[in-house]
Amino acid sequence: MIPLRAPLRRLIAAWVELRLIEPAVDELDLDPALPVLYVLPHPALSDALLLESLCRAHGLPSAAGRRQVGEITLPACLALPSPGRRLWRRTARLEAPFLGLLEQRRSHPEHEVQLVPVSVFWGRAPGKRFGFWKMLAADSWQFTGRLRRALSVLVNGKNVELHFGAPLKLGDLLDARGATLANRKTARLLRVHFRRLRTRVLGPDLSHRRILIEGVSRSPEVRQVIAEQATSENRSPARLQKRARRYGREIASNMAYPVLRFMDGLLKRLWNRLYDGVDVHGLERVKALAGDHTLVYVPCHRSHIDYLLLSYVLYRDGLMPPHIAAGRNLDMPLIGPLLRRGGAFFLRRSFRDNRLYAAVFNEYLHRLLSRGHPLEYFIEGGRSRSGRMLAARPGMLAMTLRSYLRSAAGSGQQRLAFVPVYIGYERIIENASYQRELRGGKKRKESPLALLRVLGQLRQPFGRVTVNVGEPLTLAAYLDREVGDWRHALGEERPAWLTPLIPRLGEELCRRINAAAALNPVNLVALVLLATPHHAIEVSLLERQLALLADLQRRRPGGVHASLPAGTPSDWIDQVVALGMVERRPHPQGDILLADAGQAGLLAWYRNNVMHLFALAGLVAFAFRHRPTHRLEALEALLAPCWPILARELVIEPPASLREGVTEMLDLLVDQGLLERTEEGWHCPEEPLEAGERLRLLGQLMQPSLERGYLLLAVLLDAGPGELVAEALAERSRQLAERLALLSGLDAPEFFDTRLFASLVESLEREGWLWREEERLVFDERLRLAARRSRELFDPALRHRLQLITRRPNE
Structure with a gap:
């Protein structure tokens, strides 16, 4: 068999394509000063030959031949022993082949060795009967014989995965109990690793679908329901059992x-x-x-x-x-x-x-x-x-x-x-x-x-x-x-x-x-473009605002696992134009990016995907909309009533301390040149004018949510405590929001989505501002004070417009 090893290895190298090597070869944490022994979960010539070929191709320590470690010589590629089989019995489990190495390492610490576990999957299949496919196709939970492994290599040579485990040093396994127990411990650790990896890749062993369905329909829980229905509805248990099997076939994968x-x-x-x-x-x-x-x-x-x-x-x-x-x-x-x-x-x-x-x-x-x-x-x-x-x-x-x-x-x-x-x-x-x-x-x-x-x-x-x-x-x-x-x-x-x-x-x-949201060119451009009055913006300003959003996410993430797209703001704009989501119009004074009504409606969907990532930044920026200077204590008091409601609407984890979160955001906006800090607090800079525009665009992100809250509170406070049920409050608020959208030329149906107002009512209840008595919504003076304080966020013109919307028709 040995003379055939080299041609077989070349045949394997020519035939096999690895669809996955994990981790990548350059990410293996191998100590170059220590000898390497590769360990397979069971003896398999095809696995060993594939590993030899891979090591040669990628410059890894060789898996071919034998390795000399001190006074001991072992194959460079070992396998955990598998129990031998006979027609009527199975032989005892053999000991793992590391005892001599461990004894040597105990006496001579300089003879350290690193063991690298290697798993090879020739195709992947759950352990399930697939007739001819089971014989030919893929690795499953049942190990295969030589003929079936040869057929598997032939059939699955273009669909092979190889997984390296973390290197294991013999010195880390030795303790006072001796080398014999350390040998068993090494084998146990390796078998646990191989079993967990096999579970991860193949999933657990599957039952045959028909057997699974039969087991479900005859389970004690199902049979109890069948017995109860047979008695209460005077039906045949056999017919109900048949129906249960039919339900199982309807459900089961x-x-x-x-x-x-x-x-x-x-x-x-x-x-x-x-x-x-x-x-x-x-x-x-x-x-x-x-x-x-x-x-x-x-x-x-x-x-x-x-x-x-x-x-x-x-x-x-x-x-x-x-x-x-x-x-x-x-x-x-x-x-x-x-x-x-x-x-x-x-x-x-x-x-x-x-x-x-x-x-x-x-x-x-x-x-x-x-x-x-x-x-x-x-x-x-x-x-x-x-x-x-x-x-x-x-x-x-x-x-x-x-x-x-x-x-x-x-x-x-x-x-x-x-x-x-x-x-x-x-x-x-x-x-x-x-x-x-x-x-x-x-x-x-x-x-x-x-x-x-x-x-x-x-x-x-x-x-x-x-x-x-x-x-x-x-x-x-x-x-x-x-x-x-x-x-x-x-x-x-x-x-x-x-x-x-x-x-x-x-x-x-x-x-x-939501904390793992993906920022991409489309939703980033949507965040900025939809904050403009007519859905048009100079490309140069857009680029700077996109850079601002990206920097805010990097330095104070709105989501701990959120991701940013590759490239620059200029690349992102080109991508959105290429997708046909917006139009770029050349102009002698600088290109302009704009969206028509249809495009703006589509962009709102993508903006809503990620708007939550900038909730605190947008709320802080909105507070400077008409009041140019804020002290920290006053700003915290201004934002405190609406922040928990906003956080729940946008499904985000609020900071443990609002004051600390606001302070960090203020300092970050100072670093961006959008605010200045003096002894009087934080205030908007008078120059350059663009800083004020960029701060306004950032604050505009939260305006729709704040307007919805304003409308709902106006309806509730106007009706008084105990006058409305939750459904009536949500519907009346939705109607006002729809009216506001039509009068403002806002083509955004999601702005007056009934579910958003129903969620607002739930949030007010959760925060203790509302409670129910006989299904009627009840509140006290605390809600009126909080609403009055929150209205200070709105500039007089916007507040006047909202008050006109909320007036009754006969007023």
């Missing part, structure tokens, strides 16, 4: 490795056709958890592309694609079966009144989570038509928490982490439909024909798309912080603390998603 590979190739072509590139940030936070946590991805939902994009990114970067909760409306001919085999499971929009369906869905979700399958669902419920982060829906979060508590009450070993993900687009395919729906148009039903219409748009430019991973939330740590003694209630189906906790968990996840 059918993830198939051939489809994953097909979709990987298809989506790669789609992204190359549709986008200029996909930028990914923060995926290392997922990889740090994936080996020993059940992952629940919770992305924002802005486009139907979200379903496909996140799975593609995870698969491309060596992570198992999640099972995705999708609306039943997407289970349409042609599309539904493909999505189902790509990992989608389908749920009805509402199943509160169908106990059997709810039981089947809950049990299916629990089995996915308890077995460690990664999951993905959109906590907003639907796509955001306004571009803002929508309030989290409680349904899937509640089911996830109940499943976790049920698992914790059993084994108590499950680790679960929510992974917030922000997906940002320079241009979305739903532009036209969102604008139509915001203006009152009916949402069109999804269909294969609608998909064909979307495919007709693929020749248009869509720019780049960004996927940012936020700060993961480990559920046990969150429950320890928010509940404390939650483990004492593990036997209860619905602990008393569960219902009030779910909205808080949803808000926390939404804040973490």
